[in-house]
Every structure is written in structure tokens, then in C-alpha cells.
Amino acid sequence: MQEILDEIVATIGQSDDRGQVANYIPQLACIDPNQFAISVAMADGRVFHAGLSDTLFSIQSISKMFTLTIALGKLGDAVWNKVGREPSGDPFNSIVQLEHENGKPRNPFINAGAIAIADAIMMGHQPKETLAEILNFVRFLAEDDSISIDETVAQSELKTGDRNASLAHFMASFGHINHPVDHVLGTYFHHCSIAMNCQQLAKAGLFLVADGMDPVSKKRVVSSQRARRINSLMLMCGHYDGSGEFAFRVGLPGKSGVGGGILAIAPGKASIAVWSPGLDEVGNSKLGTQALEKLVQQTGWSIFGH
Ligand code: DON
Numbered sequence: 001m002q003e004i005l006d007e008i009v010a011t012i013g014q015s016d017d018r019g020q021v022a023n024y025i026p027q028l029a030c031i032d033p034n035q036f037a038i039s040v041a042m043a044d045g046r047v048f049h050a051g052l053s054d055t056l057f058s059i060q061s062i063s064k065m066f067t068l069t070i071a072l073g074k075l076g077d078a079v080w081n082k083v084g085r086e087p088s089g090d091p092f093n094s095i096v097q098l099e100h101e102n103g104k105p106r107n108p109f110i111n112a113g114a115i116a117i118a119d120a121i122m123m124g125h126q127p128k129e130t131l132a133e134i135l136n137f138v139r140f141l142a143e144d145d146s147i148s149i150d151e152t153v154a155q156s157e158l159k160t161g162d163r164n165a166s167l168a169h170f171m172a173s174f175g176h177i178n179h180p181v182d183h184v185l186g187t188y189f190h191h192c193s194i195a196m197n198c199q200q201l202a203k204a205g206l207f208l209v210a211d212g213m214d215p216v217s218k219k220r221v222v223s224s225q226r227a228r229r230i231n232s233l234m235l236m237c238g239h240y241d242g243s244g245e246f247a248f249r250v251g252l253p254g255k256s257g258v259g260g261g262i263l264a265i266a267p268g269k270a271s272i273a274v275w276s277p278g279l280d281e282v283g284n285s286k287l288g289t290q291a292l293e294k295l296v297q298q299t300g301w302s303i304f305g306h
Pocket of ligand 1: 059157192256259
């Protein structure tokens with residue numbers, strides 16, 4: 001495994017064709033695109049890293065997997081009254097479907113869906129309390145209390161978040177938002193601004209590798225049925241309108257973020273975090289996807305077989 005990762009870093013990690021860093025969030029626009037990291041946390045407890053695997057980056061939409069998991073814990077199947085579970089086929093920040101579907105987002109991973117999930121988990125609490133809960137959950141999964149929110153990124157999102165504010169107000173007009181919109185947006189922007197490195201992220205995904213239980217610490221996080229369902233949502237919706245392409249090329253449940261990170265789950269095998277800030281046309285890490293494609297070719301880990 002170490003050889004495979006070293007080779008990925010030496011080849012794909014050095015590519016000149018790195019995509020574009022997210023430019024609509026000023027604080028992400030100034031990240032050096034010439035960075036690359038990969039971590040693999042295996043079900044048997046071994047961990048492998050290559051590249052800048054201890055460099056922190058903004059996890060952005062990868063946080064939506066954590067908030068969905070919390071929401072399912074708090075609301076159970078009532079989550080599906082708030083959001084659907086179908087791929088959208090539209091960009092992550094699209095507003096068009098919302099009008100046709102009466103303000104109910106297609107799935108929990110597009111921005112509208114994640115904003116609705118943030119609202120759902122607040123349950124009458126202040127943004128600060130909700131954020132503490134989200135952060136505690138991520139720290140618990142990664143077994144690392146140093147994980148924090150990058151306040152500069154959160155402020156940067158807040159300042160340029162007109163599109164997300166539009167989505168939130170539009171949903172509120174259908175009666176789908178129960179808390180003040182600015183509180184919901186504050187919660188959403190801050191959880192997107194959690195900073196993690198690949199080592200922490202791979203560890204935090206391990207519960208989805210082994211039917212809802214961290215195979216190393218033996219901590220049960222969710223039921224096996226719930227883990228299966230979260231993985232299925234990541235497979236179908238985790239890369240927005242690039243989800244089909246990701247399933248075709250990589251064949252693993254995965255969640256991307258505009259910070260350039262991807263968390264991919266090889267059920268029964270490993271949790272994999274990759275990071276490279278340059279994005280493809282639909283907002284998914286360009287080299288990160290290539291790295292996962294290569295890793296799956298070498299390991300035969302695609303859920304669709306060798
Ligand atoms: O709301 C946004 O636009 C960002 N905080 C998150 C978007 C994102 O990561 C989409 N990912 N590919």
C-alpha cells in the first residue's frame with residue numbers, strides 16, 4: 001500500500017494539469033494549488049499516508065456527511081421529510097429544482113439540502129451550541145480534539161454567501177426552515193469551514209467501512225443499515241452533477257468538497273482521504289479523483305468488482 005501511495009504522489013501528485021481552486025470563496029481562492037495528500041485508514045487498523053497528509057484544509061461539503069449522520073441520529077427517518085434522497089444532476093448550488101419541488105431539496109449533499117439539514121439539527125439551539133455538537137462528533141470520530149473551525153474561511157463564506165442565502169430564504173418561503181435564516185446560514189458556513197488533514201479525515205470515515213462501527217476502536221457510531229444508506233447517498237449524490245462520472249471512474253461512495261478534499265469509502269476495506277485544491281468543471285478535486293481512480297485500479301476496491 002505504501003508503494004502504491006508513494007507512486008500516486010510521485011505521478012498524479014506532480015501533474016501540471018491541476019484544475020482551478022474555488023474562486024467564489026476568497027479565502028479558498030488564495031490556496032496554493034500545488035499541494036497533494038492521500039491517507040488510507042484500513043479496516044484492520046493499519047494507516048498509510050503520502051504527500052502533505054498532515055496539512056490542514058477546508059473540508060467544505062465533506063462536512064455534509066457528518067451533519068447528515070447527526071441529523072439521522074436525532075430525527076431518524078423524519079430527515080426524509082426535510083430532504084429527498086435522489087441525485088440532482090444539477091450543480092451543488094443550483095436553485096432551479098427547488099421551485100419545481102416546493103422548496104424540498106433533492107438530497108442532503110447539495111447546498112440547499114445541507115442548509116435544510118443544518119436547520120434540522122439545530123432543534124431550537126443557538127448556532128454556537130449546534131456547532132459545538134458537530135465539532136464534538138467529528139473530534140470523536142477522528143479521535144482528535146485539536147480539530148477546529150477556520151473562522152477566516154467561515155467569515156469569507158459569510159461575506160460572499162448570497163447564493164446560499166437565496167437558497168435558505170427560498171426554502172423558508174415554503175415553510176421549510178424553522179430557525180432564523182441567518183442562524184441556519186451561520187451554522188452551515190461554519191461547519192463547512194472545519195479544517196482537517198487527510199489523516200484525520202480518513203480516520204473519521206472508518207465507521208462507514210465497517211457497517212457503522214469503527215473497526216479499530218470498536219465504537220459503534222450508527223447501525224449497519226444506516227451506514228449502508230449513508231454510503232448509498234454518497235455514491236449517488238456525493239459529487240453533485242459529477243456523481244455519475246465518479247461512480248464510473250472510481251466506483252466508491254465518496255463525498256467531495258470545494259476545498260479540494262474527497263473522502264471515499266471502500267466498504268470492508270478502507271477509508272481514504274485525498275486532497276488537492278484544484279477542482280474540475282463541476283467542483284470536485286481534479287487530481288483527487290485521478291488518485292482514487294488509480295488506487296482503485298491497483299487494489300480492486302471498486303464496489304463493482306475488479
Ligand atoms: O456553500 C458552499 O458553496 C460551500 N461552503 C460548500 C460547497 C462545496 O463544497 C461543494 N463541493 N464540491
